[in-house]
Amino acid sequence: MSATRVLVLNSGSSSVKYQLLDMADSSRLAVGLVERIGEETSRLKHTPLAGDGAERERTGPIADHEAALKAVAAELAADGLGLDSPELAAIGHRVVHGGKHFTEPTVVDDAVLAEIERLIPVAPLHNPANLTGIRTAQALRPDLPQVAVFDTAFHTTMPEAAARYAIDVATADEHRVRRYGFHGTSHAYVSRTTAELLGKAPEDVNVIVLHLGNGASASAVRGGRCVDTSMGLTPLEGLVMGTRSGDLDPAVIFHLARVGGLSIDEIDTLLNKKSGLIGLCGDNDMREIRRRIDEGDEQARLAFDIYIHRLKKYIGAYYAVLGRVDAIAFTAGVGENAAPVRAAAVAGLEELGLAVDGELNSVRSDEPRLISPEYARVKVAVVPTDEELEIAAQTYALVGRHG
Ligand SMILES: Nc1ncnc2c1ncn2[C@@H]1O[C@H](COP(=O)(O)OP(=O)(O)O)[C@@H](O)[C@H]1O
Numbered sequence: 001m002s003a004t005r006v007l008v009l010n011s012g013s014s015s016v017k018y019q020l021l022d023m024a025d026s027s028r029l030a031v032g033l034v035e036r037i038g039e040e041t042s043r044l045k046h047t048p049l050a051g052d053g054a055e056r057e058r059t060g061p062i063a064d065h066e067a068a069l070k071a072v073a074a075e076l077a078a079d080g081l082g083l084d085s086p087e088l089a090a091i092g093h094r095v096v097h098g099g100k101h102f103t104e105p106t107v108v109d110d111a112v113l114a115e116i117e118r119l120i121p122v123a124p125l126h127n128p129a130n131l132t133g134i135r136t137a138q139a140l141r142p143d144l145p146q147v148a149v150f151d152t153a154f155h156t157t158m159p160e161a162a163a164r165y166a167i168d169v170a171t172a173d174e175h176r177v178r179r180y181g182f183h184g185t186s187h188a189y190v191s192r193t194t195a196e197l198l199g200k201a202p203e204d205v206n207v208i209v210l211h212l213g214n215g216a217s218a219s220a221v222r223g224g225r226c227v228d229t230s231m232g233l234t235p236l237e238g239l240v241m242g243t244r245s246g247d248l249d250p251a252v253i254f255h256l257a258r259v260g261g262l263s264i265d266e267i268d269t270l271l272n273k274k275s276g277l278i279g280l281c282g283d284n285d286m287r288e289i290r291r292r293i294d295e296g297d298e299q300a301r302l303a304f305d306i307y308i309h310r311l312k313k314y315i316g317a318y319y320a321v322l323g324r325v326d327a328i329a330f331t332a333g334v335g336e337n338a339a340p341v342r343a344a345a346v347a348g349l350e351e352l353g354l355a356v357d358g359e360l361n362s363v364r365s366d367e368p369r370l371i372s373p374e375y376a377r378v379k380v381a382v383v384p385t386d387e388e389l390e391i392a393a394q395t396y397a398l399v400g401r402h403g
């Protein structure tokens with residue numbers, strides 16, 4: 001019996017999403033999520049999909065990512081899907097920052113671990129969790145290949161004109177200051193799926209992908225290759241996000257330090273964790289913001305308008321970067337579910353060939369679909385992202401080649 005299963009771990013700053021897949025037919029055997037790691041109210045939600053097992057939920061403190069992963073391993077073992085299974089071929093890990101170095105999925109060794117660690121200062125919320133995930137998985141199954149799939153990889157095709165900041169070149173090079181981009185696994189998967197939806201080869205299609213989750217980023221994809229993206233050195237640049245500011249005048253930082261008396265660490269926390277939608281209106285969940293708007297809440301309305309204004313600017317910018325756009329694809333939690341966001345982002349862009357059909361836009365579905373009217377020159381699509389499936393496929397392809 002050959003090993004065809006892949007466990008995928010997507011470790012975020014305070015959560016771990018995981019899936020166990022059988023790559024013989026890309027089916028899911030189990031999926032789950034550990035939330036609020038490090039708090040008293042941690043929660044593990046585990047759903048076995050192979051047999052007739054029902055969803056299980058456990059609450060109570062889970063101290064760190066190591067404890068989280070061990071709890072996940074115990075849940076899988078309870079379903080007879082434990083990490084000791086000989087059918088497990090590899091464990092695939094989402095690693096957020098791979099710098100310029102990693103352009104492909106990579107089997108983890110000590111040098112790879114050292115490089116991911118070296119990049120912690122430019123992904124302080126993500127890379128430490130990714131490292132813990134890898135190390136814990138290694139300890140549980142030292143014989144198994146651990147594969148790192150980097151958020152930055154898809155963006156390494158960006159031309160220098162898009163990747164460089166206009167600052168002193170020597171300083172930038174010394175400190176590796178450039179734009180790397182993130183959510184690349186999602187941008188790759190969604191741009192490819194959008195081409196499929198249009199019935200075209202990825203090489204023939206130009207797409208603007210809007211990944212709108214808690215973290216959010218836009219990308220311009222020409223013929224399957226990324227030519228620009230909104231996140232930069234770190235996942236802070238670009239769109240307005242759940243808790244991150246996105247673009248601002250860099251002098252805001254000097255001002256807050258010199259005049260406001262804030263420390264660099266305080267400003268870091270302010271911009272990464274207390275800004276964006278939560279900073280503007282106290283909520284970072286788009287469902288709650290829409291509910292408040294419906295009740296006439298002005299603060300929520302303004303937060304929404306700022307979010308949309310930025311989004312629209314990026315659509316325009318990437319339209320110009322690409323010259324010709326075949327489709328715009330909305331994805332991730334907000335992009336897949338928030339019809340008012342999609343409608344507002346595209347409103348008024350008819351001259352660019354863009355429009356959304358109200359009825360199609362209001363349909364709820366887990367399938368990739370078009371929401372633009374028949375006549376629209378540029379198609380508007382909703383394409384549910386599947387980072388875990390994409391990571392599993394890349395992991396399995398790599399292990400299959402080498403193993
Ligand atoms: N039904 C919905 N309507 C509107 N927004 C939603 C809905 N479901 C989820 N969201 C939004 O999606 C966000 C989470 O997106 P997700 O892609 O899961 O983020 P992440 O992977 O960064 O945690 C939530 O914070 C919320 O704003």
Ligand SMILES: CC(=O)OP(=O)(O)O
Pocket residue numbers: 012096126151182183213214215216235
């Ligand atoms: C890179 C990034 O922002 O990831 P997430 O959206 O998972 O926070």
Ligand SMILES: [Mg+2]
Pocket residue numbers: 213214332
């Ligand atoms: Mg996400």
